[in-house]
Amino acid sequence: xxxxxxxxxxxxxxxxxxxxxxxxxxxxxxxxxxxxxxxxxxxxxxxxxxxxxxxxxxxxxxxxxxxxxxxxxxxxxxxxxxxxxxxxxxxxxxxxxxxxxxxxxxxxxxxxxxxxxxxxxxxxxxxxxxxxxxxxxxxxxxxxxxxxxxxxxxxxxxxxxxxxxxxxxxxxxxxxxxxxxxxxxxxxxxxxxxxxxxxxxxxxxxxxxxxxxxxxxxxxxxxxxxxxxxxxxxxxxxxxxxxxxxxxxxxxxxxxxxxxxxxxxxxxxxxxxxxxxxxxxxxxxxxxxxxxxxxxxxxxxxxxxxxxxxxxxxxxxxxxxxxxxxxxxxxxxxxxxxxxxxxxxxxxxxxxxxxxxxxxxxxxxxxxxxxxxxxxxxxxxxxxxxxxxxxxxxxxxxxxxxxxxxxxxxxxxxxxxxxxxxxxxxxxxxxxxxxxxxxxxxxxxxxxxxxxxxxxxxxxxxxxxxxxxxxxxxxxxxxxxxxxxxxxxxxxxxxx
Numbered sequence: 228x229x230x231x232x233x234x235x236x237x238x239x240x241x242x243x244x245x246x247x248x249x250x251x252x253x254x255x256x257x258x259x260x261x262x263x264x265x266x267x268x269x270x271x272x273x274x275x276x277x278x279x280x281x282x283x284x285x286x287x288x289x290x291x292x293x294x295x296x297x298x299x300x301x302x303x304x305x306x307x308x309x310x311x312x313x314x315x316x317x318x319x320x321x322x323x324x325x326x327x328x329x330x331x332x333x334x335x336x337x338x339x340x341x342x343x344x345x346x347x348x349x350x351x352x353x354x355x356x357x358x359x360x361x362x363x364x365x366x367x368x369x370x371x372x373x374x375x376x377x378x379x380x381x382x383x384x385x386x387x388x389x390x391x392x393x394x395x396x397x398x399x400x401x402x403x404x405x406x407x408x409x410x411x412x413x414x415x416x417x418x419x420x421x422x423x424x425x426x427x428x429x430x431x432x433x434x435x436x437x438x439x440x441x442x443x444x445x446x447x448x449x450x451x452x453x454x455x456x457x458x459x460x461x462x463x464x465x466x467x468x469x470x471x472x473x474x475x476x477x478x479x480x481x482x483x484x485x486x487x488x489x490x491x492x493x494x495x496x497x498x499x500x501x502x503x504x505x506x507x508x509x510x511x512x513x514x515x516x517x518x519x520x521x522x523x524x525x526x527x528x529x530x531x532x533x534x535x536x537x538x539x540x541x542x543x544x545x546x547x548x549x550x551x552x553x554x555x556x557x558x559x560x561x562x563x564x565x566x567x568x569x570x571x572x573x574x575x576x577x578x579x580x581x582x583x584x585x586x587x588x589x590x591x592x593x594x595x596x597x598x599x600x601x602x603x604x605x606x607x608x609x610x611x612x613x614x615x616x617x618x619x620x621x622x623x624x625x626x627x628x629x630x631x632x633x634x635x636x637x638x639x640x641x642x643x644x645x646x647x648x649x650x651x652x653x654x655x656x657x658x659x660x661x662x663x664x665x666x667x668x669x670x671x672x673x674x675x676x677x678x679x680x681x682x683x684x685x686x687x688x689x690x691x692x693x694x695x696x697x698x699x700x701x702x703x704x705x706x707x708x709x710x711x712x713x714x715x716x717x718x719x720x721x722x723x
Contacts, residue, residue, distance in 0.1 A: 231260040231404050233267055233428055234411040236274035237421025242267065242428065246401055251317030251547040252537040254585035258315075260404045263429035268396070268436035271425040275367040275394035276442055278422030283364050283392040287341050290390050296417035297386070298334045301327060308409055312377055313538035315403035317546040317587065318501045320539055323378070330382025332670040333688050337390035343693055344391070353722035356705045362697035364392030365444040365468070369437045371458065373450045374400035374549055375504045375609075381407060383674065384447045387692040389423055393444075396425045398437055402549055404428050438462045445696065447687065448472065449506070451607070452633075452679045459682040470695055471682040472675060474607040475506045475635035479664055480513040480624045480650070481522050482641040489662075490640035491525035497638075497664030498613040499533050499545050499591045504553075506680075507636045507658070507665045510608065511597075512615045513624045519617045523572060523595050526613065530573040530591040536580055547587040548610060554587040557610030561592045564603035564614075570595040575611060599627065607633070621646055629655045634677030638664050657681065 231248065232239040242261025250257045301308070309323035316323070336343075346361040370384040377399060385395045399407040407426050414424050427433050437443060438461040445468035448458040452473030459471040479497065481490045497509035514522045538546035548554045558576045565571050575590025589611065597604050597614040604614055618624050628637055638660035639650045647661045657676035660666030668674055668689070675686025685695050 228256070229258045231258055231408060231428065233261050233263055233271070234408055234424075234426035235267075235271045236278075236425065237415060239408075240267070240270070246430075248315060248402070248404065249550065250314060251549055252539075252583050252586045254551065254587060258405070260401050261428045262401070262433070263427040263436075264432040265436040267427045267429070268433060268440055271396045271427050272367055272440055272442040274422040275396055275425055278420055279364075279366055279394045282389075282394055282420060282423050283366075285392070287344065290392070291338055291340050293414075293417050293419050294334055294337045294340070294386060294390055297414060297419070298331060298338060300413040300417055301331045301334065304409075304413065308378060308406060310539065311405050311409055312403065313546070315405055316374065316377060316538075317549055318504075318538050319543050319546055322501050322546075323538070326376050326379035327382075329667065330376075330379040333383050333692075334386045336670040336689065337386045340390050343690070344697075352703075355707065356703060356722070358701065358703050360699050360701045362391070362693075362699050364697055366393060367396065367443050368393045368445040368447070368696060369396040369398065369443050370447045371398045371434055371437065371450070372400060372448075374402040375501065375506070377403045377406040378410065380449050381410070383688040383692070385424060387688060388696045389419070391693060391696045393696055394423045394425075396427060396437065396443070398427050398429065398433050401428055401430055434458075435461070438467075439465050441465070443467060445469070447695075449687070452682070455682045463683075468685070468695060469683055470685040470687050472506070472687060473680050473682055474633060475508075475676065475680050476511060476604075476607055476631055476633040477507060477509050477636045477638075478511045478513050478624075478628050478631070479509045479638040479640065480515060480621070480628075481518045482515050482621060482639070482643065482646060483517045484642045485518065485640040486642070487518065487521050487525050491522060491529050493640075493662075493664040494613070495526060495529040495533070495591075499530070499611045502545050502548050502589075503611040504549060504609055505665070507667055508609075509638065509664050510612065510614065511604065512613060513627060514615055514617050515621060515624055516619055519615075523593075523615060526615070527572045527593055530593045530613070533591045535578060535588060535590050537583055537586070545591070545611060548589060549587070551587050553610065554589050557608055557612060558589055560603060560606070560608050560610070561594070561612060564594050564597065564601060567601045567603070569597045569601060569603060569614070599630070621650065625650060625653050629653075632679045635680035636660070636666055636676065638662075638666060657686075
């Protein structure tokens, strides 16, 4: 059976212990992955530290040439990488290709590195004195990434870190680790020097070693809110910069003036795409006033039309959940919702796929008359379950969203510009879509929510990524002529 090794200093490094990697569509073990710990992190940090000496002194031209080549390799190998992701995560190949594309956009952003790293210059701030600034890399940095986007989320981190002159250690999810190693091979083909990009697989021991290692300057994390809080606390306590993105409970509000067919189409895709295993998935539809009954009717029809099957099967809309435990947790949540008073409009539990009876499948579930005190509303289910909450007005919908502890993404479906403007100004959410269900920003903007969806204050990728992986220097310069007085004042210096 294939064993997925660490990648350190440009080569595969075996581990002393391993864990199973499953095919979610069949339920069968298909590989083993190395489980690293503090010794493996030490080895990776040592390699990255050596590589940093030369890479941090490389020219902008050299770095952008690597990124241009890497970007093209992601294009050339998109199908192959997509199938690797589908086989371990369960999502459809087309969905996997979509995440590769959205990750590649960040690589394209780094190809314009010369522009985004330009500093400022101020002439003659005082007599004969000029001031300029520039940014320098931090050193060795690390990323800890989730299972649901094994290509995209790491691509939101390491291209910016590497392009700005840092060296990088990735700790991907042990559930679907192969995409990371495939990306490492693409970096090698693109001409990235050994040791600049490293991978340590594993679970909590590897994470804790990264959070506490004195040689790592910054940590980027995406995952659940409890773990995001833990990462932020531990890493900052050990003197590191931290990006820590947590969970979500994303609402899509539908006003009575909205095109219900259009809204339901997009909410269905946003709720059930990737089996709901997205931090930007639509998990709550807020039906306002007269929109409710009609919206439920259309959503129910579209939920029943979703084709569930193996991710590599043509025509599949939604694949399995990533693990058996995830399948059981989601189906238990649907049952709990019913006991707490919700109406199960569409029940996806107990779904069996011919030829894949042991796969981790569950169908789309649609719950109506959900209230804010129910578990189906309060918890991040991370599965194909859409809850419908009914309110009377847009202001009530905004209050509902603002009272929720999460603030990652939200959407409004309407034909009213006034309503859209009021909504986007008043909701306490970091990313907002107007007639767009999954408002993930382009790479030249930054990704990050509010409240419990972002621990600390550092969003990810885009301009915020540049700032996170670099630190500024400000230089004040004077070049006096020989004949000028060399006298210095004892008072605090001011401009004149």
